[in-house]
Amino acid sequence: xxxxSRLIKIALSVALVGGGVGYLLVTSTSSAMxxxxxxxxxxxxxxxxxxKKLQVHGRVVVGSIRKIPGTLDWRFDIxxxxxxIAAHYVxxxxxxxxxxxxxxxxxxxxxxxxxxxxxxxxxKCPSKxxxxxxxxxxxxxxxxxxGSPSSRAPGAAPPASEPR
Numbered sequence: 001x002x003x004x005s006r007l008i009k010i011a012l013s014v015a016l017v018g019g020g021v022g023y024l025l026v027t028s029t030s031s032a033m034x035x036x037x038x039x040x041x042x043x044x045x046x047x048x049x050x051x052k053k054l055q056v057h058g059r060v061v062v063g064s065i066r067k068i069p070g071t072l073d074w075r076f077d078i079x080x081x082x083x084x085i086a087a088h089y090v091x092x093x094x095x096x097x098x099x100x101x102x103x104x105x106x107x108x109x110x111x112x113x114x115x116x117x118x119x120x121x122x123x124k125c126p127s128k129x130x131x132x133x134x135x136x137x138x139x140x141x142x143x144x145x146x147g148s149p150s151s152r153a154p155g156a157a158p159p160a161s162e163p164r
Contacts, residue, residue, distance in 0.1 A: 034106070039080035042109065050109045056085065060123075062099040074121075078103060078114070089116035096123040 035049070039058040042049050061084060064077035074089045087105055097103065106120035 036104075039078050039085050040083035042114075043083045043085060046109065046112075050111075053106070053108060054114070055104050055106050056087075056114055057104045058085075058102075060097070060099055060101050060103055065097075065099065078105065085114050086112060087114040087116055089121055091118055091121070093121050094123045096125055097121060098123075 034053040034055055036055045036057065037049070039056060042054065042056055056078060058078035058080035061077035061079050064075075066075045067073065072091050074091075074093060076087050076089075077084050078087055079085075087107070089105070089107075102124040104122045104124075105114060105116045106122075107114050107116035109115075
């Protein structure tokens with residue numbers, strides 16, 4: 001009799017602790033959940049995304065960037081696969097934020113507008129290659145490393161350790 005009541009107490013303790021840990025995991029992760037979606041994915045099911053934390057990926061529509069003078073209030077459009085969503089942001093935008101730049105905006109869908117949260121505009125760095133595949137020379141990887149053949153002055157002999 002004592003052995004079975006001891007097993008019941010152990011089983012109840014394990015179930016209680018396991019249930020508590022499971023509850024904490026579910027409640028703590030659900031409020032921090034953010035969904036990463038492209039503009040067209042959000043617009044195809046707009047009602048289901050309203051009020052949820054989103055990271056929306058797309059390109060800034062050329063000519064759509066508008067800033068209210070004297071403020072940090074920005075309005076712009078983001079597009080992907082022919083679908084366009086209007087965005088509103090209050091804050092400082094990155095230097096790389098411009099027409100046709102690739103962006104990821106964190107925020108929530110409010111009606112037909114993406115309300116971008118504070119520090120929620122991330123503009124991707126332009127590629128070190130232009131459309132033709134030629135190097136533009138503006139990427140940090142273009143800086144020669146010390147001792148590399150391209151870092152020596154023209155006509156200079158290679159170091160003794162480097163084969164001629």
